[in-house]
Amino acid sequence: MEEIDRRIVTLLARDGRMSFTDLARETGLSVSAVHQRVRRLEKRGVVRGYAAIIDHEAVGLPLTAFVSIKPIDPAAPDDAPERLAHLTAIEACHSVAGDESYILKVRVASPTALEDLLQQIRASANVSTRTTVVLSTPYEHRALEPYAEPEVRQDGIA
Amino acid sequence: MEEIDRRIVTLLARDGRMSFTDLARETGLSVSAVHQRVRRLEKRGVVRGYAAIIDHEAVGLPLTAFVSIKPIDPAAPDDAPERLAHLTAIEACHSVAGDESYILKVRVASPTALEDLLQQIRASANVSTRTTVVLSTPYEHRALEPYAEPEVRQDGIA
């Protein structure tokens, strides 16, 4: 991907509502050129969408946790993501290397709600769970860095 | 927080660029009333900001990992988040309960870049690391559920 597109992506990652006018100013292009590029980035799937960043405490979901899951029957087909998709408390599902097969990130209202959720997870996907409760979140959703091309180098000088 | 605000937050979490006109239609309020509420939600910090959701593969950061860190010297002051903040590959930092003290979510370009990053993390925060590599991500950034007030009930009927 090219320099200007990278810059646009970085800017939008930082502020998803930035206007095309501002993007044009930042990139030195005309408004319509930027518009064209953003549309293309969206169509290509580089920009997947836009979201408001919410304070989960403020909306009644103050408890965040990571739940690692492991199938109880290793021979069974592994369709945990689909089996768990209906649980809206699950914000993300990552397949991972290591002892466990998936790591889920969940948001719930209370310890009781977490307990309920864990039961639902175990029942829905036939897995055992290991839960790591988040105590606080110093930062999250940090946008990708300003833009830095890897710079192919033959010598070892940085 | 109130019903309509909750609904607005949900809608914006799902589509951060939704127009006030559409929000007004969805909530049954006038455009200016919605505008007023959104501004207030932003000011209160319920809506912290807006971000484009980026395909990290497409921008050259195809490798995601969770890095759990543990201080080497448990007596030293715990300022790992600040010590690590300059590493832009770190997307999130959560303080967690359990054996380790923080879980970091990182995005890098390659296994080599991950190796470099881990060294920098260890050196910057004087910690040991345990890394879980993400193989794939069935879903991520799922917006919070449509809105459901806990509904205090005396009877046991759901």
Add this chain to the structure above:
DNA sequence: AGGCGGTGCTGAATGGAATTCGGTCGTTTC
């Protein structure tokens, strides 16, 4: 060399949205 198609840009036009403002209504408070 000349012509062709594709790509990416610009600037102008228009339609729609964001933002502001004045005014109304209902509720709370003294």
Add this chain to the structure above:
DNA sequence: GAAACGACCGAATTCCATTCAGCACCGCCT
């Protein structure tokens, strides 16, 4: 019961998104 407050609406204005026609550049083919 009147003032103060909070939330709403509708209209006016400004700004932005989106589209379009036209231009420049490049690679390619003949």
